Amino acid sequence: MLKKISIYLSENPTLRYWIIRPEWVAVILLILSIIASLQLSPFFGDLAFIMDSATPYVEYGLIAIILTLIIISGEIDLSIASMIALTAVIFGTVYNAGFGMPLSVLIGVLSGALCGLFNGILVTKLKIPSIILTIGTLTLYRGIAQALASDFSLGGYPSWFIGIDYRYVGIIPIPVIIFTVFALIVGFLLSSTIYGKQLYLIGTNPQTAKYSGIKVDKIKLLLFTFSGVISGVAGVLTTSRLAVARFNMATGAELEIVLMVMLGGTYIFGGRGNIFGTFVAFWIVVILRSGFNVARIKIESQLTILGAMLIIAIILTNYIYSKSQK
Amino acid sequence: MSIFDKFLRIRELGIFSIIIIVVIAASIIDTRFLTIDSWRAVLLAIPLILVMAMGQMMVIICRHVDISIGSILAFAAITIGFVFIHYPETSLWMALLITAFVGLIMGLINGIIVTRFNVHSIIVTLGTLSLYRGLVFIVSGGRQIDRNDIPVHIISFSQTSFFFSIPAILIFSVIIVLISHLIMRHSVLGREIYATGSNPEAAHLKGINVTKITLFCFGVCGMLAGVAGLFYASRFGYVNPGVTGVGIEFIVIAGVIIGGTSITGGSGSVLGTFLGILLLGIINVALPVLNIPGEFQKAIYGLIIVLALSLDQLIIFRMKKLRTGSNA
Numbered sequence: 172m173l174k175k176i177s178i179y180l181s182e183n184p185t186l187r188y189w190i191i192r193p194e195w196v197a198v199i200l201l202i203l204s205i206i207a208s209l210q211l212s213p214f215f216g217d218l219a220f221i222m223d224s225a226t227p228y229v230e231y232g233l234i235a236i237i238l239t240l241i242i243i244s245g246e247i248d249l250s251i252a253s254m255i256a257l258t259a260v261i262f263g264t265v266y267n268a269g270f271g272m273p274l275s276v277l278i279g280v281l282s283g284a285l286c287g288l289f290n291g292i293l294v295t296k297l298k299i300p301s302i303i304l305t306i307g308t309l310t311l312y313r314g315i316a317q318a319l320a321s322d323f324s325l326g327g328y329p330s331w332f333i334g335i336d337y338r339y340v341g342i343i344p345i346p347v348i349i350f351t352v353f354a355l356i357v358g359f360l361l362s363s364t365i366y367g368k369q370l371y372l373i374g375t376n377p378q379t380a381k382y383s384g385i386k387v388d389k390i391k392l393l394l395f396t397f398s399g400v401i402s403g404v405a406g407v408l409t410t411s412r413l414a415v416a417r418f419n420m421a422t423g424a425e426l427e428i429v430l431m432v433m434l435g436g437t438y439i440f441g442g443r444g445n446i447f448g449t450f451v452a453f454w455i456v457v458i459l460r461s462g463f464n465v466a467r468i469k470i471e472s473q474l475t476i477l478g479a480m481l482i483i484a485i486i487l488t489n490y491i492y493s494k495s496q497k
Numbered sequence: 498m499s500i501f502d503k504f505l506r507i508r509e510l511g512i513f514s515i516i517i518i519v520v521i522a523a524s525i526i527d528t529r530f531l532t533i534d535s536w537r538a539v540l541l542a543i544p545l546i547l548v549m550a551m552g553q554m555m556v557i558i559c560r561h562v563d564i565s566i567g568s569i570l571a572f573a574a575i576t577i578g579f580v581f582i583h584y585p586e587t588s589l590w591m592a593l594l595i596t597a598f599v600g601l602i603m604g605l606i607n608g609i610i611v612t613r614f615n616v617h618s619i620i621v622t623l624g625t626l627s628l629y630r631g632l633v634f635i636v637s638g639g640r641q642i643d644r645n646d647i648p649v650h651i652i653s654f655s656q657t658s659f660f661f662s663i664p665a666i667l668i669f670s671v672i673i674v675l676i677s678h679l680i681m682r683h684s685v686l687g688r689e690i691y692a693t694g695s696n697p698e699a700a701h702l703k704g705i706n707v708t709k710i711t712l713f714c715f716g717v718c719g720m721l722a723g724v725a726g727l728f729y730a731s732r733f734g735y736v737n738p739g740v741t742g743v744g745i746e747f748i749v750i751a752g753v754i755i756g757g758t759s760i761t762g763g764s765g766s767v768l769g770t771f772l773g774i775l776l777l778g779i780i781n782v783a784l785p786v787l788n789i790p791g792e793f794q795k796a797i798y799g800l801i802i803v804l805a806l807s808l809d810q811l812i813i814f815r816m817k818k819l820r821t822g823s824n825a
Contacts, residue, residue, distance in 0.1 A: 247620075249619070293803070293806075297806075297807055297810045297811070299760075299806050299807065299810050300760065302617060302619050302620075303562065303806065304803070304806055306562070306564065306747070306750065306802070307751075307799060307802035307803045307806055308803060309747070309799075310751070310795060310798055310799035310802060311800055311803055312799070313795060313799070314793070314794070314795030314796025314797065314798065314799040314800075315796045315799075317792045317795050317796065318790075318792050318793045318795075318796045321790070321792050322792075423627070425623060426623060426624070426626075426627050429620065429623060439616060439617065439620060469634060469639065471630070471631055471633075471634035471639070471738070471739070472631050472634050472635050473631065474630050475627070475628050475630075475631025475632055475635065476631070477631075478624040478625060478626065478627035478628030478629075478630075478631060479624070479628050481620075481623065481624035481627075482610060482621060482624040482625070482628075485614070485616050485620060485621075485624075486610075486614045486616070489614060489615070489616065
């Protein structure tokens with residue numbers, strides 16, 4: 172039976188292309204985790220509960236979407252979590268210094284853009300491998316945040332600003348709407364426009380992309396800056412949710428963000444992946460995390476499971492791509 | 498070739514001159530920096546990082562990076578802490594063996610995943626960083642190892658001395674550094690590590706077992722992180738599952754990179770790494786002397802990593818230019 176299927180698939184490359192895809196792993200995992208969590212508590216059948224538990228992860232989800240683009244183009248940005256903290260701290264400092272709210276938000280997001288631009292310039296001009304450079308800027312940005320805020324929590328925001336996760340349209344919290352709309356826009360850009368195709372080409376073969384007239388460095392620079400901008404937005408969102416900004420917020424968030432991208436079937440070596448996978452993987456992480464909390468598994472012990480999942484997701488994705496390539 | 502270019506070839510000289518500049522600058526601002534006490538503080542600050550840096554250096558020379566060493570340190574330290582609770586008379590040597598073994602296993606797991614599945618080591622160790630940290634909490638149940646759980650002879654390992662009032666922990670670290678130097682410079686194995694890092698394909702064609710070499714580097718790195726776990730228990734007298742070893746990997750990587758080890762593999766030396774770690778230790782002690790608040794330390798380390806990476810890349814550009822220039 173299996174042999175028949177594999178022969179049939181090898182005769183129909185289009186069908187094989189659609190069936191052997193890592194995103195299906197994410198979809199299956201999502202269904203499995205929903206079934207498992209329904210066993211745990213009937214509340215997982217309640218859409219409003221799922222939506223509410225999703226809000227703390229929206230900040231990570233937003234960045235996971237932009238990180239998907241960066242990984243498709245063959246680079247990676249690990250300084251994202253530190254950029255959330257730094258932009259939030261800068262936003263808090265500027266607001267407490269007496270600038271108005273709109274200006275503070277603008278400065279917070281712009282500082283994120285600057286951080287991203289700095290990463291991008293060092294990667295494209297000095298050709299430092301992004302994976303090691305962003306390990307360095309991860310320390311640098313978190314360090315600057317600590318130097319700025321020390322051990323204080325920067326608070327004192329007006330009440331309309333606090334608690335964006337408690338504003339709803341129907342039963343859907345506003346952050347989830349932001350995330351979904353952002354995913355749709357980026358997903359459309361990646362799958363249906365020339366810019367998306369260029370990204371895939373850059374990730375598959377940067378040399379060829381360059382000779383085909385694609386401005387590789389410029390696009391990468393733009394992506395890193397964009398990653399900083401979104402981290403800035405995430406920093407402001409986090410501050411609104413927690414009502415304070417601290418230097419140690421989003422510590423270790425790299426793991427969850429990279430996990431979302433990897434679970435979604437994006438190829439770690441670039442050139443493959445899509446937003447749909449990352450979007451599904453976001454909900455996997457949300458349901459798993461809430462499930463762990465309901466099952467009273469300690470936050471720290473959850474780390475073990477998430478870490479193992481990251482490694483398994485990478486290995487599985489590589490395996491599936493090696494199969495579909497044949 | 499100008500003097501500047503010759504200078505670039507000896508990377509250790511560069512880092513050595515930076516150390517001299519920092520020391521002179523700190524001493525001019527505050528003469529307290531030149532006292533024996535502050536140098537004692539420098540030398541006591543580095544053994545932990547120095548030991549871990551030797552393993553990390555081998556991994557980086559081999560073209561990989563291991564960012565899970567902080568969690569390995571914590572796991573080894575928690576394990577040995579529980580051994581001490583149940584068997585307080587465990588000797589120092591036995592404790593060393595246990596922590597080294599625990600670290601070795603964890604390092605090998607990293608190495609096996611990296612070599613078997615061909616995934617970039619930073620992503621793999623980002624996963625094991627959390628995995629091992631979670632294990633620390635599971636094994637300890639969130640309980641801290643207190644000072645009275647750790648036997649006196651282990652605490653005294655980092656305080657008393659048998660040689661010119663130099664603490665035993667420092668002597669021990671220096672021995673590890675010397676052994677690493679012998680391996681890297683004067684053994685076939687060491688040369689094979691360099692060969693693997695500078696060009697894995699060529700090394701494979703030359704008959705070097707690249708997988709074995711990579712596994713060796715990750716194994717040693719994990720083992721030394723495990724040993725550092727014992728040092729931590731001895732030096733600080735407590736092990737906290739949520740605090741011990743968090744973020745120490747970035748300090749170690751900073752030290753290795755500013756010591757002139759190229760992140761693209763194949764070059765670097767034990768002497769350079771030692772000087773790099775020494776510079777970090779000096780900065781660590783110089784900050785309070787210079788009245789710079791401790792909160793700036795992480796930012797300074799981060800800045801150092803980014804600067805060292807950029808400098809490294811500029812030197813590589815310059816070298817390429819020289820090479821093509823002489824060929825033409």
